[in-house]
Amino acid sequence: MADALWDDDPSADPTAVPGGLTDPGWLVCTDPDSVLALLWSSSQPQERWVATVYRASLDMHRRLTAAERRFVLALDAARLEKEGLAAQFAAVAVPGAEPLGWEPAWVRGSQADSRLLWTLTGHQGQVTAVATAVVTGRALAVTGGRDGTVRIWDLATGREACPPVQCPTDARSALTTAVDRIATATLDGREVALLFSELAGEQRLLLLDLATGALTGECVCVVAVAELAGGSAVLTLEDDRTLRLWNIATGEELGSSVPAQLLAGPHGYPAAVRVELGGAVRTWDLAGNELDSAPVDAAEQAPDPQAAALVVDGRLVACAFDALDIDHLRDGDTAVALLGDLAAACGHRSGAPVRVYQSVAVAGLPATLFREYGGSLRVWERVAGSRPGAQGWVVTTGELRGQPLRLPAKDPGEDGWFWRLADPAPALAADAGNSAASVLGTFVVAGRALRLTTDADHAVRVWDTATGAEVGERPFAGHEDRIRAGALAEVNGQLRAVTAGLDRSVRLWEMAGGRQVNGPLKGHTGQVWDVATAIVDGHPVAVTAGADHTVRVWGIGERRALRRTGIRSHEDVVLTAAMTTIQGRPAVVTAGADKTLRTWDLADGIPYGGGIAAEVSLMATAELDGRAIAVTAAPDATLRRWDLGTGEELGQAVAGPVGRVLALATARVAGRAVAVTGSSNGTAQMWDLATGQHLGQPLTGHTSRLTALATATVDGRALAVTGSWDKTVRLWDLATGRQLGEPLTGHADWVTSVTTTTLNGHPIAVTAGRDGTIRTWSLPDGRQYAEPLPCPTGPVRGLATAALDASTHLITTNGTETVSVHDLATGAELVPPLRCPAPVQSALTAPNGALVLCFGREIAVLSAVGGQASALGGAGSGSVRDADQPDP
Structure with a gap:
């Protein structure tokens, strides 16, 4: 086993406990369920930090090998600003596996949150509803969504308590019920979930027995x-x-x-x-x-x-x-x-x-009829929630599960299709009854019935339903889009609210003072549709349902959150990245869906300036008159040039080629800095970066859209390599604008990615296609250089190369969370797959061999172990955004 876990925290305990949370080798190589038993019992500060790191990707650990888990733990430690832990996890020797090769140096824009307890995965569609209950002493969450399944989770273990429940299929439309809302209650002494949905224009309600996980009937x-x-x-x-x-x-x-x-x-x-x-x-x-x-x-x-x-x-x-x-x-x-x-x-x-x-109407009172599967008809009276007699179900609610029953909000007296399980609350005060207010739910906390509302300004208020008075000093304000759901809970004797909205954030509020606690709960990559609270082993938690197909469980009892660097990063997905040099230091430039460009010092991740406002679909970097610049292509094909040192735009925007720009690279031709664009009309065009003017005639020859592009210099001659939907690869002399030789054929489907490098000292182009192959081509003569290699995991979206331990590493991405590393000469796997917490949008290598990965909103820089790597990629990365997808 490795040495004790020890990082930059001076309070950390350096004493290793073999087989415990301070033993990095045991954590990497041991079955996650064995580690799970120790996570809740961690008491020492260092153990708690290690438990936090382990929980960050617990859903992944269960399906990874030890070699893959090693990288995930190292990356999560860096995401949580524990670089010392990251280095120790990366150094663990896994029997039968190669060394990691790279170790995380720094991460910016981290979405890892020290309050995350579980990420529950299994839903194949958006999760739109969640509720909690306690069954036989176990705290459970019930979730449903667009995939037509309902799942019951044990919140103490993060596992499903029973097999998924498939919702019924409509006999006429053949559509499967999608659950919109869930509520829990006690009926005839049984804990049940009420599943609300709408199908084929009709509202439906199903009943789920939480003890057995079986659907027991539905309203008729x-x-x-x-x-x-x-x-x-x-x-x-x-x-x-x-x-x-x-x-x-x-x-x-x-x-x-x-x-x-x-x-x-x-x-x-x-x-x-x-x-x-x-x-x-x-x-x-x-x-x-x-x-x-x-x-x-x-x-x-x-x-x-x-x-x-x-x-x-x-x-x-x-x-x-x-x-x-x-x-x-x-x-x-x-x-x-x-x-x-x-x-x-x-x-x-x-x-x-x-x-x-x-x-x-039954006996003059409104009621809903419920048919048990294989049984008789039940009458549920809609005013009080129960009907006396043999056929009336006794319905009760309480604080047993930390959150009382919540039903879709309806105005008192409205003839809704469901029944009310509690007497309607008194009307709110006049200033809370405006038409813009929306009720998020009514909750019983410490014996008080409280109602949570939100308004058009996305502010949240709490009201006492008995008096109609507002509770708290001021409303909670912070969400930037409509709030979908909220819940109330008592934490250490104080009232807290949890709210979730379409701005993809989950926020925790403390009633005293109306303050937000420790910033948003980070993790969801899509809109958040629902939230509930519960008590797990004495700890208050919040459970959230997201459009990213995940359910997340958060600890909401701690007042202290992980420290943050305070460095502002992208506020939406990072789309692409490129390398450059600023003031003699290597730097990485990133472009995000938040319409900003940001530049980071490669060594320490400190940003240059405050960012550049620009809408970017593709980007490349170059040097112009001694200045590092970025050239960007917008969705409307407009080209812009930016001084990365000052953040200023150079000259005017340039109207790009006809059609969408699908590929972009830079080169130096006869001493002139140029950009080369590849277009959806199948042509390539050169642009003078000093003047913004196009150079020469378009490079024509491809018969379909040009989707991949890279540049290289061979024997002093600037070349471009292009790939297309027409399944061909073509070489171009940029000085003359002429195609070199015949089209390079071999791919049986669209060419999606290209890069240039050297192999055994020979300049080559590497191309990947939707046919599942990677091919190498000699740049001097245009011949296929070696036998094709199979794509490691599906069609390749991005290529990069680096030299490490005397072999040329081929780094590939395919639009998923996995980065694969293989020997370019043999195709052998050199490093176990690198798993990231979100799909990788860009992967590139730096001159010093560092590997830059962009996933979700995060940018991670991995340093080569031993510092023996060097980048071999050409001047253009040839990155293509959605090149293998048809236009909308």
């Missing part, structure tokens, strides 16, 4: 209520057009629903219904009379295999069928016609279609 649509056969009966409609008649008093089903065939009259409107009962075919007209034969000609019969009929005691009383052209109903909706005795009992004309409702 009501067609009619009538006094029939001496008692109250209700007719319900299910999504597959099944009709059921129930005795409200007993919950038992009356009659039977059977498939039916509709017989059309002269104008296509249903005239009769034909069913098969007991092996005999029977036919009724729409007055409910049984017929000896069909009243229409056989040629006009219109079978509808999805029609249904309800037969009670041998009599037809209702049928359901496609609405067709019926007034007030849409095609595809279900029309229900009441016949005979049932129509008369409801006061309807026999055979006339009736409306379908989602609630019903």
